[in-house]
Amino acid sequence: MTLRSAVLNRALLLAPALLALSACGAAPPVEAPLSAEALAAVTDKAGAPKDQLARAVDDLFTLPGLGETRAVVVMADGEIAAERYGPGYDKDTRFISWSMAKTVTAVLIGMLVADGKLALDEPAPVPLWQRPGDPRAEITLRHLLQMRSGLRHTESGDPPYESSEVRMLFLDGRDNMAKWAEEQPLEAEPGKQFEYSSNTSVILADIAARALTASDKPETRRKAVADYLQVRLFGPLGMTSMVPEFDASGTLIGGSLMHATARDWAKLGEMLRRKGRAPGGEQLVPQRWVEAMVTPSPASPHYGFQTWLNRPIPGTPASDHPLLPDRAPESLFSLIGHMGQYVLVSPRQRVTLVRLGHSDSAERPPMLQQAADVLDLYPES
Secondary structure (H helix, E strand, C coil), X not given: CCHHHHHHHHHHHHHHHHHHHHHCCCCCCCCXXXXXXXXXXXXXXCCCCHHHHHHHHHHHHHCCCCCEEEXXXXXXXXXXXXXXXXXXXXXXXXXXXHHHHHHHHHHHHHHHHHCCCCCCCCECCCHHHHCCCCHHHHCXXXXXXXXXXXXXXXXXXXXXXXXXXXXXXXXXXXXCHHHHHHHCCECCCCCCCCCCCHHHHHHHHHHHHHHHCCCCCHHHHHHHHHHHHHHHXXXXXXXXXXXXCECCCCCECCCCCEEECHHHHHHHHHHHHCCCECCCCCECCCHHHHHHHCCCECCECCECCCCEECCCCCCCCHHHCCCCCCCCCCCCEEEEECCCEEEEEEHXXXXXXXXXXXXXXXXXXXXXXXXXXXXXXXXXX
């Protein structure tokens, strides 16, 4: 939606109320003046009307029913357009990724494929699955990246301790998460069915460790992956705050546990918007890999390689979509984490919007609509 159409839509929505007020002699409502904090959040490189951007960002922090917004960073054309933090948080605060980590894991796998250490459409190199007659040998790296392995991984359970994610992270699988996830049987033919799964991302992280070292020693595995990410991704992007977590076996907890500042999450989003390039032009991840990450899976039009897509889901109303197919460009994609962590990347608008905080299931849809108000200020190119 362009800025002109956003303004027009708002005017059309307000018109009936204004006419009614005029008829009864009442004055139209006046928006409260922006606070100094709201105005200070917007930089000289806003790339949009400064007062409108300040108000749209302010609303993310102050409107009722959206949950608690703790950090917002808006990048426009590669520059910080707006930045604001809630009480107790600032530019140096490391925020937990939750499932935003999955997209980092997809980038890690992409670099290893580019290095020739992994192959996308060959059987996933999980030793447990390679025994004669094991049907899991049909699972490919592509299946895992697109969450269509067919493994019996139930992300959410009732009661919660029955979910595969909780059992892997906190109960019987916690010391060797990949082993627990890889031991699960098939419940569907590989490639046929989409099932979102943090267990799958940990399997990908285990595959990455095996591609980088033949050692099973936890510290060696941990160091191999941490060093690779630092040298190849975090360092070149200047993501100095990034702290990935590992389990007791040395496997990256690649589905849920990485920590970084809001600015560093924005840097990652910007790298993906630039199709794998660092700000200086260095190609960190192959462009074709980033394009594959944001290509819909055959089993889920709204999901690519460990990345959420703003593509409509046939038969599903826009209100039930995890993103904004009725408001934002189709090319928008996102990292999404538990309880309202978002890195929204809109290539056509040349914008990355980071929103971090705490919003429950009822608060997230209206919060996303408010985030869309921020995006609406930037025209599509």
